[in-house]
Amino acid sequence: MTDVNHHISDDLLMGYAAGALPQAFDLVVATHVSLSEDARARLTGFEAIGGAVLDRVGEAELAEDSLEATLARISGVEPEERSAPEQSEGIFPTPLQRVVGGDLDAVNWRSVGMGVKQAVLHSGKDGSARLLMIPAGQAMPVHGHRGLEMTLVLKGAYSDDDGRYARGDIEIADEEMHHTPIADAGEDCVCLIATDAPLKFDGLLPRIAQPFVGI
Amino acid sequence: MLLANDQAEMTKVAVVGPDPVPGAAKSKRRGKPVTIVEYTDAHWVARIEAIARDQDQAAFVDLFRHFAPKVKAFLIKSGADASLAEECMQDVMATLWRKAHMYDPARASVSTWIFTVARNRKIDLLRKYARPEPEDLPWGPEAEPDQADVIALQQESSKLAEALKELPEKQRVLIERAYFGDLTHSEIAAETGLPLGTIKSRIRLALDRLRHNMT
Structure with a gap:
């Protein structure tokens, strides 16, 4: 378990508990919660609100054959054996491994210049998620972005005006913020980044036309 | 238990x-x-355990009669039409049967567990994607929840439900709308006025014990 110093906000955890986040953010939150006991406990608290909401939601009329139909669905089905949950032994927690199709070595990196590599995991009208690798000791150019941006560190660390971010730490930035992250010397920094605004390129442009735009 | x-x-x-x-x-x-x-929650916990242990259909029918109309109402309030809500509700109830072994009463009330199953199915069906879930904590097949944790969690869950009931209507409606998926993530404010601190500490203790039992 990682000792996390920069935590996710309650608003985003509640949004995740409610199922109201864009798809790209869901991935970052699920990955962060896998790494932070504190976030897991807070998330469970927000899910408990969901339980309380369900308790007082009222009752809808069921279809006439509702119970019979449901009993037919479970007829002959044995409850599944309790099995130990899947545990990632790699750098990426399980939810991220499922999207990537493996661990760090399975990532399909594309160079975006200056040694920085990127892999887009999701890109849609509700936002995007991507992995970014910054070489050890290197600064990323100042960049702006549209919407809200979440950055989760998976390997190595970086620092910017707001502090140092290491594995499990999360940084939230709005469009006003122009940060200049610098990767720690000695180790390449790998981050999972999500925004709730569409990427400024759509993947159809030639690779050369996809520099830092939208990062 | x-x-x-x-x-x-x-x-x-x-x-x-x-x-x-x-x-x-x-x-x-x-x-x-x-x-x-x-x-109380203890009644429903016993029903889930009877399903897991004995494949007790009567326990399932009991659970169905209480929760199925609520799950369907929740789905309708979340934007599903009546026939989709019926279909989805039957899926959810059948999932409870199949996954009865996975329920941990030290971490969630039965209502909370059912809420999370319904929420995930809702995202599958209405938003058409499988939501990434955090990696679960490691536990052995023989791990039994600590009874003191279970009772404490039940007490906290019922306090939370009381607190939600006591909120001024405007505030309560806003929370409910968030959980029905009626608010965008940027409209969600986690300042709910609900006492989440104690439930978080309780869950934290249960998580620590779970982790300790594994080492």
């Missing part, structure tokens, strides 16, 4: 006059005193 007898599981036994519940007008017993029994 000790099986408390049903008598002990009933907290509120209210004997009320005619037509005690909205929508109960079609009751043939109209005019006679009706006994309303509200079961």
Whole structure:
């Protein structure tokens, strides 16, 4: 378990508990919660609100054959054996491994210049998620972005005006913020980044036309 | 888990006059005193355990009669039409049967667990993607929840439900809308006025114990 110093906000955890986040953010939150006991406990608290909401939601009329139909669905089905949950032994927690199709070595990196590599995991009208690798000791150019941006560190660390971010730490930035992250010397920094605004390129442009735009 | 007898599981036994519940007008017993029994979480925990242990269909029917109309109402309030909500509700109820072994009463009340299953199915069906879930904590097949943790969590869950009920209507409606998926993530404010601190600490303790048991 990682000792996390920069935590996710309650608003985003509640949004995740409610199922109201864009798809790209869901991935970052699920990955962060896998790494932070504190976030897991807070998330469970927000899910408990969901339980309380369900308790007082009222009752809808069921279809006439509702119970019979449901009993037919479970007829002959044995409850599944309790099995130990899947545990990632790699750098990426399980939810991220499922999207990537493996661990760090399975990532399909594309160079975006200056040694920085990127892999887009999701890109849609509700936002995007991507992995970014910054070489050890290197600064990323100042960049702006549209919407809200979440950055989760998976390997190595970086620092910017707001502090140092290491594995499990999360940084939230709005469009006003122009940060200049610098990767720690000695180790390449790998981050999972999500925004709730569409990427400024759509993947159809030639690779050369996809520099830092939208990062 | 000790099986408390049903008598002990009933907290509120209210004997009320005619037509005690909205929508109960079609009751043939109209005019006679009706006994309303509200079961506590312990009652439902015992039902889930009976399903997991004995594949107890009567326990499932009991669970279905109480929760299926709520799950369907929740799905309708979340934007599903009646037939999709019925279909989705039956899926959710069948999932409870299949996954009964996965339920951990030290970490969630039965209502909370059902809420999370319904929420995930709702995202599958309405938003058409499988939401990434955090990696679960490691536990062995013999790990049994600590009874003190279970009871403490049940007490905290019922306090939370009380607190939600006591909120000013405007505030409560806003929370409910968030959980029905009626608000965008940027409209969600986690300042709910609900006492989440203690439930978070309880869950944290249960998580620590779980982790400790594994080492």
